[in-house]
Amino acid sequence: MRLLLPLALAIGLLLPTTALHAAAPPAPRSLNGELQGAPWRLDVPTRWNGELVMLxxxxxPVGVPRATPMAAADSTQALLDAGYAVAQxxxxxxxxxxxxxxxxxxxxRQHTLAELKQVRRxxxxxxxxxxxVTVASLEQHPQAYDGGISLCGANLxxxxxxxxxxTTLVAFDYFFPKADGLPAGGLVSREAAALPQMALYQGIAAALATRPAAAAQLATRLQVAPDALAGVISLHALVLHELAQRAxxxxxxxxxxxxxxxxxxxxxxxxxxxxxxxxxxxxxxRERLALSGTLLKPLVIQFNHDDPTIVPRMQAVYPQQAARAGSAAKLRVLPLAGEGHCGxxxxQVLDALKAAAAR
Structure with missing residues (x-):
């Protein structure tokens, strides 16, 4: 034992200090701030894999209160646990x-790259x-990304x-003209745009209940389950009028x-x-919300089962565009997964990301 002790000490002096005292991994980081009126956050896990996800x-809806600092999206933790840095x-x-x-x-993205010096992908x-937003970013800034993933996306x-x-609004107005609780001019009118969303939904739901056969016809044509029809119509009214105001x-x-x-x-x-x-x-x-179908980087698209918001007719639009633009080889549409809208x-989020990385 007296002979072995000096030998062990001698070997220890020859070994690098990192072998004797392993460096502690860096602590996870969470940063936040604001860029030209847009709140943001950046989360970096302890064992960062060198890859960045822009989420x-x-x-x-306009007027919804925002948390300060910005709250992380639901899928953030799964991405962090898998080693990705996440900026949103x-x-x-x-x-x-x-x-x-x-x-x-x-x-x-540019701000994040100044913060993270060694982003691999x-x-x-x-x-x-x-x-x-993902599809448009890939089309407009292909040099910035290794690929994109659109989940339950409104890729139109x-x-x-x-x-x-x-189409949704004029069809409702055709089947349910001058419905109680709704403006005489119908859902496309300025008066409808001024209604609170709950009042709009309640008026639509009440009207649908008065003519079940017409409601069923409308649900079939819009590819929506009957019990989700009122919510979908009120959402379409909200978005169209918001677009009209913005435009x-x-x-x-x-x-x-x-x-x-x-x-x-x-x-x-x-x-x-x-x-x-x-x-x-x-x-x-046409100019601000354009999509061309032209892809220079891989794009993975995946939808949910029984999604009342992004229905099959909408899901088919961008793949058809990409095919016409000669970009079909850059696009992969994964089988349906999960239930409802963005379920x-x-x-499953990580699997979709891995599918993009495998392209």
Whole structure:
């Protein structure tokens, strides 16, 4: 034992100090602040893998109170536990803020890269409206990302979205004209835009209950379960009127639209309200909310089972665009997962991210 002790001490003197006293891993970090009116946060885990996820949240109605500092999205912890740093913006405006959000996320990305000096790969991941932010960011800033993931995303160009929303409102007004509790001018009127959201929902729900057969016809055409129909219609009214306010004019019209799938299509087309889009409204959605389908980096898209908000007709739009643009090889649509709107588990979010990394 007396012979072994000096030998052990001698060996210890030859070993680097890190072998005797392993360096403690860096502590997790959480930073927050504001960039040009957009609150943001950055979370870095203890064992950071060198990769950054820019996380884009979904639609936030105008006027909803915001937490200070910005609260983390539900999926943040799962990403941190897997080793990713996560940066997210609350956006500089509320509502259908896709154009603002794209600029806010790009500004935050550049700010984050100044904070994190050794980012190996950067991903864009968005939910719902944030899915549209993700797709638009990949199209507009392909050099900034290694790929993107749109989950339960509203991956529609602004013009297509506005036309879809308008269809919902004029169809409701056709089947339920002058409904009690709703403006005589219908859901497309300025009076409807001024109604509180709960009053709008209650008026729609009450009207649907008066004509179950018409409500069922409308639900089938809109690809929505009957029990979710009132909520979907009120949401479409909220978003379309918010878009019209943002664009300073109605962003869609239907003067030349020939509708189908509403039962007696001849009667529907003869009786449905016709509106003309404003030049300013159309210009806004065509220019500020444009999607081309052109992809230079991999994009993964995934939707949920029985999503009343992003229904099958909406889900098909961007894959068709990408195919027309010759970008089908850059796009992968994963099988449906989870239930409802954005009903993804943390594990499913990570699986979608890994699918993008494998492209």
């Amino acid at each position: 884009a949240h979904g639609y936030e 913006s609350a956006y500089s405006s509320q509502g259908w803020a896709v154009a603002d959000a794209v600029a806010d996320m790009e500004r935050l 950067t991903w864009m991941l968005g939910f719902s409206m944030g899915g549209a 160009p602004g013009e297509a979205l506005a036309e879809d929303l308008l 300073a004019g109605m962003p869609a019209g239907n003067l030349g639209t020939v509708y189908s799938g509403f039962g007696d299509d001849a009667a529907f087309n003869a009786g449905v309200q016709r509106l003309q889009a404003s030049a300013a409204g159309q210009a806004y959605v 993804f588990s943390g594990a």
